[in-house]
Amino acid sequence: DAMVIQNPRYQVTQFGKPVTLSCSQTLNHNVMYWYQQKSSQAPKLLFHYYDKDFNNEADTPDNFQSRRPNTSFCFLDIRSPGLGDAAMYLCATSRDTLAGYRTDTQYFGPGTRLTVL
Amino acid sequence: DQQVKQNSPSLSVQEGRISILNCDYTNSMFDYFLWYKKYPAEGPTFLISISSIKDKNEDGRFTVFLNKSAKHLSLHIVPSQPGDSAVYFCAARLTGNQFYFGTGTSLTVIP
Numbered sequence: 001d002a003m004v005i006q007n008p009r010y011q012v013t014q015f016g017k018p019v020t021l022s023c024s025q026t027l028n029h030n031v032m033y034w035y036q037q038k039s040s041q042a043p044k045l046l047f048h049y050y051d052k053d054f055n056n057e058a059d060t061p062d063n064f065q066s067r068r069p070n071t072s073f074c075f076l077d078i079r080s081p082g083l084g085d086a087a088m089y090l091c092a093t094s095r096d097t098l099a100g101y102r103t104d105t106q107y108f109g110p111g112t113r114l115t116v117l
Numbered sequence: 118d119q120q121v122k123q124n125s126p127s128l129s130v131q132e133g134r135i136s137i138l139n140c141d142y143t144n145s146m147f148d149y150f151l152w153y154k155k156y157p158a159e160g161p162t163f164l165i166s167i168s169s170i171k172d173k174n175e176d177g178r179f180t181v182f183l184n185k186s187a188k189h190l191s192l193h194i195v196p197s198q199p200g201d202s203a204v205y206f207c208a209a210r211l212t213g214n215q216f217y218f219g220t221g222t223s224l225t226v227i228p
Contacts, residue, residue, distance in 0.1 A: 004160070031214055040126075042119065042218040043161075043206070050214060057215075090160055094214070106151075106216065108160030 003027050006091050006109035013081050014117050021076040021112045023091030032074040033106070034066060035090040043090055049074060050096070078114075086116045120144045121209050123219035131227050136194040138222050140207030143188065147209040147217075152181060152192050155204045155221070164205070165192070197226045 005024045013019040023032065030051050035043040047056045049068045063085070065077040078085055091109040122141045130136045140150075148169045153161035167174040167181045167190065174181050180193045194201055207219040 033214070033216070035218075040220065042121065042220045044218075045216060048214050055214065092160070105163045106153075106161075108153075108162065110158065110160045 004091060004093055004107050004109035006089075006112050008112060009110060010113050010115070012115045012117060013078075015083065016080045019078050019081055019114065021078075021089050021091075021114070023074045023076070023109055024072050025091075025093045025107070026072070027093055027107060028071060029093035029107070030071065030096050031094045032068060033092040033094075034064075034074070034076050035092065037088045037090060037111075038086075046076070081114070081116045083116050086114055088113050119220075120147075121207055121217045121219040123207055123222050125222050126220070127223040127225070129225045129227060130197045132199060133196045136192075136197045136201065136224055136226070138192040138194075138205050138207075138224065140190045140192075140219055141188060142190075142209050142217075144209070144211070144217075145185075145188070146211055148212055149210040150181070150183060150190050151208045151210070151216075152179075153206040153208060153218075155206060161206055194224075197224075199226045199228050202226045 007022050033048040034046045037043040046060045067075045088111045090111045092106045094106045120143050151166040152164040154164045155161040165176050165179045165181050167183050172183050183190045202225050204221045204223045206221045209217050
């Protein structure tokens with residue numbers, strides 16, 4: 001059973017054309033994350049939601065935005081994709097790390113590979 | 118600035134032998150360390166973890182060792198099996214929900 005679903009798996013966009021990647025989860029986890037992973041590099045945390053509270057990493061470019069309309073869904077919006085934004089984008093979920101739940105399990109989706117032409 | 122480093126991009130091991138994957142970190146505030154396994158075309162899946170207050174955690178064939186003074190952790194797989202062939206990521210957590218990943222080590226277990 002798929003638990004973290006990312007659509008589409010492959011996305012091609014044009015330079016400067018806005019694009020939205022989506023993530024949904026069936027785990028009812030309150031924390032959701034977006035990571036960017038470029039070839040041969042470590043996954044890099046862009047931002048995360050703790051419930052509806054948005055937490056942006058300090059070095060995440062303004063070009064990247066996110067929306068979480070409800071517990072199950074989270075979107076990554078790239079307002080004006082550049083060639084350097086071509087990467088794998090990973091969505092993950094976990095239970096609240098502050099409330100005593102097990103914190104050792106982030107569930108990842110399969111990722112969306114973004115190509116910018 | 119990479120706070121979690123995996124300096125070996127790849128590792129090959131004979132089936133039945135021990136696989137040792139290494140990870141170094143720079144931030145002494147990390148309170149939790151994790152290993153993830155990733156197959157092609159899939160997202161990373163959690164494998165094993167260790168709290169910063171421990172120095173060893175074991176789960177079946179997998180053992181993680183933490184040396185806080187050296188800021189080093191390692192994953193031991195004994196015995197290694199062909200199905201263990203995958204990319205292994207080391208990750209570390211700051212208090213809260215910030216996770217930092219290494220670049221991964223590609224393990225190949227040769228039958």
